[in-house]
Amino acid sequence: MLARAWLWALLSLYSQLATCHEPAEGDRALPSILNSGINGSELVGVRRGEGHVPAGHTLRSLLQTGSSRRLLQTPGAAVPFPPLKVMGDGKPCILFRARRIALRYQNNSLVDLTQRAFSPDSPVDTRGSVCYKDKAQLVLKFGDVEDLRALSIRLQMSSKFYESAGQSWFSLDRVSLHYNWSEEARFNVTEVYAPATSSYHCQHVSNLPRYSPLLVASGSTDPARLWSLTFTDFQLQAFNVFSGKFSSPADCATFLTPAVLMGLISSLILLLVLAYALHMVVHLRHVDDYDHKTTVYFPRAPDSDTVSADKSSP
Known part of the structure; x- marks a missing residue:
């Protein structure tokens, strides 16, 4: 008080x-x-x-x-880093940002590459990145990270014009890990695409099952099966970059997620059961009315019986 x-x-x-x-x-x-x-x-x-x-x-x-x-923000709150810019012909041609980049090999400890990738104090080496009209590649060279030597991540993108849509779309085709100078783990990328005039955004781009994996090992014997790679709050734009800022994002989240789809199916089943139950109730009511009408007994009047008896006598 x-x-x-x-x-x-x-x-x-x-x-x-x-x-x-x-x-x-x-x-x-x-x-x-x-x-x-x-x-x-x-x-x-x-x-x-x-x-x-x-x-x-x-x-x-x-x-x-x-x-x-x-x-201001309280201590410990996540402050996003500015997007990583790859320059081509003196202007930005690739923009990339992620709130976290987490990498793990089998049961080893998790490696967080976020600071190494986006910190303005020690920018990552992007030499080797290329920007063309219909092809682009982002190369992030981290150097030696813990037990890994010459670690780098490469994102390969392409742009294609679709006549049915009337515009160009870009897609992320492959993500590969290069380490120990000669070893490589390759992930094929599924459903990571957006209009070429927009950026692509997704909360998780990962090969982990709990995140509806968009990264898939390129083969059954590929070393990528032994790695787990997760980009959190992933945003990428590789074509039609006119400034240092992302264009309007095309988000990977869809309305018909598995949870929403199961809810719709369950609701449809319940509605069908309810409709059937109402139909049966109405039908039973009509049957009761019919049975009641057919079982009603109306006795004859005594006068009518006497008159009919008199007529029958000679």
């Missing part, structure tokens, strides 16, 4: 301060924070002027500052 009273007192203090000056963007967010019951010591990363308010400052100290401020 004491804590609640303290929060309400701070809220009233904030309302008095708000009448003295126009609230900034960060000020408008504070009432919801007060009402949610968050302690002032839990607020971190609040910007004040040109500096930063260190963690541990109370709400009272934040409310008494007259300069503009805003809430």
Whole structure:
């Protein structure tokens, strides 16, 4: 109760301060924070002027500052890296981004390549990448990673014009891993395509069964069967790149997912059972009415029996 009273007192203090000056963007967010019951010591990363308010400052100290401020992301929140750009003829020709790149060989430890691929401080080597009118290849050379030597990932893409659609579409055809200088694991890619004027986006591009795998080992004896590769929050554009930003994405998510499809089938079965049950109920009601009408007995009147007897006598 004491804590609640303290929060309400701070809220009233904030309302008095708000009448003295126009609230900034960060000020408008504070009432919801007060009402949610968050302690002032839990607020971190609040910007004040040109500096930063260190963690541990109370709400009272934040409310008494007259300069503009805003809430930033809390520590540990995932901050996406900018997209990786491959230049061709002095302008971007391939854009690639993923929130995470996870690689594992059999039962070995998981290797996270995200920092190596997208960190601006140590950009990955993309020499060997090519951009043509109908072909493109993105080469990511990571060098030595743990027990792997000369590790690289290559994404091969193509573009084709379809007369029925009246436009060109690009597709990701193959993803291959090169390691230990001469070994290669090749994945064929299924259903990764988009209009050439758009980018392609998918939450998971992986060969793991739990993600509806889009990467498939190219053969039964290919070393790719021993690897697991997962791109999380995958986005790619390899053709018609006119700036350093992705075009509108074509997402891999469809309406008729397996779960939605099973739900529709189950609903259809239930509707059919319900319709059949209603039909049977209506039919049984008609049968009851018919049986009731046929079993009704109407006795003859006594007068009619006497008259008929008199007529029959000589």
